[in-house]
Amino acid sequence: MRFIRLIFIITGILFSIAIPGCNSRHEYSKISSDIAGIDAIRENDKLVVITDFNSTDYFIYRGTPMGYQYELLKELTDYLGIKLDVMVSNDLDDSFKKLISGECNLIAIDLTVTKDRKKYIDFTIAHGQNRQVLVQRKPNNWKKINRADLEKQLIRNQLDLAGKTIYVQNGSSYYERLRNLSDEIGDTIYAVQTPEEAEQLISLVAEGTIDYTVCDENIALVNQTYYPNIDVETAISFPQYIAWAVQKGNTSLKREIDTWFTQFKKTTTYAVIYNKYFRNQRSSEMVASNYFSLTSGRISEYDELIKKYSELIGWDWRLLASVIYQESRFDPKAQSWAGAYGLMQLMPNTARRFGVYRDSPPEQHIRGGVEFIKWLDDRFREKVPDQQERIKFVLASYNIGYGHIEDAIKLAEKYGKNPQVWDNNVDGFLKMKADPKYYMDPLVKYGYCRGIETYNFVSEVLSRYTDYKNILSDQILSSATIP
Numbered sequence: 001m002r003f004i005r006l007i008f009i010i011t012g013i014l015f016s017i018a019i020p021g022c023n024s025r026h027e028y029s030k031i032s033s034d035i036a037g038i039d040a041i042r043e044n045d046k047l048v049v050i051t052d053f054n055s056t057d058y059f060i061y062r063g064t065p066m067g068y069q070y071e072l073l074k075e076l077t078d079y080l081g082i083k084l085d086v087m088v089s090n091d092l093d094d095s096f097k098k099l100i101s102g103e104c105n106l107i108a109i110d111l112t113v114t115k116d117r118k119k120y121i122d123f124t125i126a127h128g129q130n131r132q133v134l135v136q137r138k139p140n141n142w143k144k145i146n147r148a149d150l151e152k153q154l155i156r157n158q159l160d161l162a163g164k165t166i167y168v169q170n171g172s173s174y175y176e177r178l179r180n181l182s183d184e185i186g187d188t189i190y191a192v193q194t195p196e197e198a199e200q201l202i203s204l205v206a207e208g209t210i211d212y213t214v215c216d217e218n219i220a221l222v223n224q225t226y227y228p229n230i231d232v233e234t235a236i237s238f239p240q241y242i243a244w245a246v247q248k249g250n251t252s253l254k255r256e257i258d259t260w261f262t263q264f265k266k267t268t269t270y271a272v273i274y275n276k277y278f279r280n281q282r283s284s285e286m287v288a289s290n291y292f293s294l295t296s297g298r299i300s301e302y303d304e305l306i307k308k309y310s311e312l313i314g315w316d317w318r319l320l321a322s323v324i325y326q327e328s329r330f331d332p333k334a335q336s337w338a339g340a341y342g343l344m345q346l347m348p349n350t351a352r353r354f355g356v357y358r359d360s361p362p363e364q365h366i367r368g369g370v371e372f373i374k375w376l377d378d379r380f381r382e383k384v385p386d387q388q389e390r391i392k393f394v395l396a397s398y399n400i401g402y403g404h405i406e407d408a409i410k411l412a413e414k415y416g417k418n419p420q421v422w423d424n425n426v427d428g429f430l431k432m433k434a435d436p437k438y439y440m441d442p443l444v445k446y447g448y449c450r451g452i453e454t455y456n457f458v459s460e461v462l463s464r465y466t467d468y469k470n471i472l473s474d475q476i477l478s479s480a481t482i483p
Contacts, residue, residue, distance in 0.1 A: 034102045037252040038080075041105055046083040048104045049073055050095045053088050053471055054199045056222055056277045057109060060293035063300055063325040065467035068277040069108045075269065079260045083463070088470045090197035092171030096121065099247060106246055106253070110216060112173040113241040122248050125258040126241040127265075130216045132177055134161075134234040135205050135223075142229065154231050161236075162187035166212040167204070169197050174214040177237050199223060206230050216242070218278055293471050300330040302343070305363050309370040313377060315391070318468040320370070322461045323395070332362045344369030376402060383409065384420050392422035392458055396430065400454040403446035407433060410443045427455050 041047055051058050051069045058067035070086070077084040087104055089095050098104050100120060110130065113123050139145065139153050155161065162185060168174040170193040178191040194201070198215035205213055206227035220232035246253050264270050293299055299321045300306075306324065310317040327345040328334035335341045339348055341358055342365035351357065356368035376394045379402060384390040397405045411429035412419045419426060430451035432438040439448045 035247050035250050036102060036105055037250060038256050039252065041253065042080070042082055044082075046085045047073075047077050047080065047106060048085045048087065049106045049108050050087045050089050050098060050104045051108045052090045052197060054090075054197060054219075055226075055292075056219065058086070058088065058471070060299065060468060060471045063321065063330055065464060065471075068273060071273045071276075073108055075264060075273075076257065076260055079264075080256065083459070086466065086470055090169075091195065092169065096171070096245075099245060102247065105250075106244055106257075108244050110218070110242040111245055112216075113243050114173055114176070116176070117173075117245070120248055121245040122250060122254055123241075123243040123245055124254055125261055126243045127261065128242055129239040130218055130242050131235050131239045132174055132214050132237040133217045133220050133232050134166075134236055135202050135213045135215060135220055136231050136234070137205050137208065137211065138229050138231050154234070156234055158234075158236060159185050159187075161185065161189050163190070164212060165190040165192060165210075166214055167192045167194050167196070167201050167210050168214050169193070169201065170195055172198075173240075178214065181236055202227065202230065222278060293468075297472060299468065299472070300324075302330060302362060302366065305366050309366050312370050313374050314387075315373075316465075316469075318472060319391070319461075319465045322465040322468060323373075323398070324366070324369075325464065326457065326461050332365065342369075344372075346372065373398060386420065389421060392462070393426070395458045395461055396422070396427075396454050399457040400430075400449060400451070401446070404430065404433065404449045404451070404454075407439075407444045407446050408451070411438060411441065414441075414443060422458070427458070431455055 036044070051067075051073070053059060056067065057069040058065070060066070073084050073086070087098070089098075095104075095107050095109075099107050107121075110127065111117070111123070112130070112132075113126065117123075134155060136155055138150065142150060145153070155164075158181060161181070166178060166189060168178065168191060172193075175191055175193055178189050182189040182191075196204070198213070198219055201210070201213035202215065202220070202223045204210045206229055214236060217232065217235070220230075224230055224232050244257065246257070299318070302324070303317070303321070306321050307317040310320040313320075324330060324343050327340075328343045330343065332343050334343070334345065336345055340346060341348075342351070342356065342360070343362055344365055346354070346356055346365070346368060350372055351368060354368035354371045356364050360368075373394060376397045377390065380390050380393045380397075384393050393405055405426070408426045408430040409419045411432070412426045415429070417425040417429070429438065430449070433444070433447075433449045433451045438444065
């Protein structure tokens with residue numbers, strides 16, 4: 001299928017470098033006047049970010065959202081005291097357009113800093129340096145060839161790229177570099193732009209579908225651990241700065257990010273994050289795992305059961321999966337200090353009500369948890385008619401109990417807030433139930449509770465659900481390549 005897809009791509013693409021006068025520069029004539037500075041972002045309580053999905057930047061492994069860019073973004077938003085809202089795209093042109101129009105606040109990928117791009121975006125402080133390298137395939141019998149003979153069969157001199165066809169991601173700086181290199185060597189390099197992102201193109205080189213691609217050296221080195229038959233030692237550029245991008249003129253957001261990153265890069269936490277994704281030999285084992293969701297399309301070994309029982313409550317299965325991850329990390333033997341047990345961490349009395357016991361098989365734990373969710377949903381159906389809004393009330397009740405949420409609804413009504421809306425309405429009064437002024441109110445039947453824990457539970461489940469949707473969408477899975 002990938003080969004067929006590539007044939008369609010190739011037949012629809014012009015070999016731009018070979019055509020005199022062809023202009024590859026991307027023009028963005030409209031610069032948005034609607035710039036959301038840091039104050040507006042804080043007021044909105046979220047940073048909207050575009051990043052890409054691949055084996056280093058953003059992915060799901062055993063149900064956990066991970067990735068170099070993702071972890072940096074979590075650190076940044078924690079520093080700013082706001083939520084992270086991630087959008088995914090491997091289409092650079094589309095990402096630039098969304099940034100310029102104000103649909104997002106930040107592009108968080110390793111963008112090469114170029115003069116052309118500075119015309120329509122502002123770069124944050126450089127995160128580091130990188131250089132572009134040629135990715136080529138070693139001969140089939142490369143393990144039996146001595147080093148000297150192997151070197152003779154590989155391209156090491158950029159002059160030898162004359163007449164070669166090289167596939168690169170559409171809208172990337174690699175294309176522009178190949179145009180310039182074509183001028184420098186005084187001969188034609190056939191650079192073909194495709195929708196495939198760098199890692200997908202590397203896999204096509206490794207499997208023999210195409211002969212060459214170009215990407216950043218750090219990405220190439222990581223992928224060499226997955227594909228030992230590729231060579232990434234031939235540089236085609238000098239070192240270049242890499243950075244994130246904000247809207248042109250968004251000086252307040254840029255200043256906050258630059259201040260944070262300058263300090264954060266000196267910390268042990270940053271070193272740990274960087275080493276995890278770029279120097280960890282176990283990364284190849286993780287990518288090959290059945291639970292590396294970008295390639296397998298799976299979250300856990302219980303996915304089929306989760307899909308089956310989620311239909312009973314009309315939930316997206318990825319939402320139910322996020323609940324189970326939050327409760328037990330998909331460990332059927334999990335047990336809390338309070339006595340809850342199993343995949344869905346039901347308390348003993350609740351579990352028995354739905355026919356679930358400690359030694360029940362995982363399917364019964366999932367069934368019982370879903371039946372409990374359905375019971376809660378039925379109780380909220382009249383109080384909160386909107387299904388999407390009701391999910392938040394159900395999640396909160398699943399965590400802390402129906403009675404405490406009922407108290408919070410009554411307090412919201414008393415103080416003029418909307419009792420049918422969770423965010424910035426009922427959720428606030430649940431948190432206030434730790435304050436005597438509120439938990440001693442005659443309206444309150446169930447007394448004190450640490451509502452902040454439930455507030456965080458709902459937020460984390462829904463945030464992870466967004467991550468699951470980002471990575472486990474039909475569009476992304478159909479374009480993912482399997483090492």
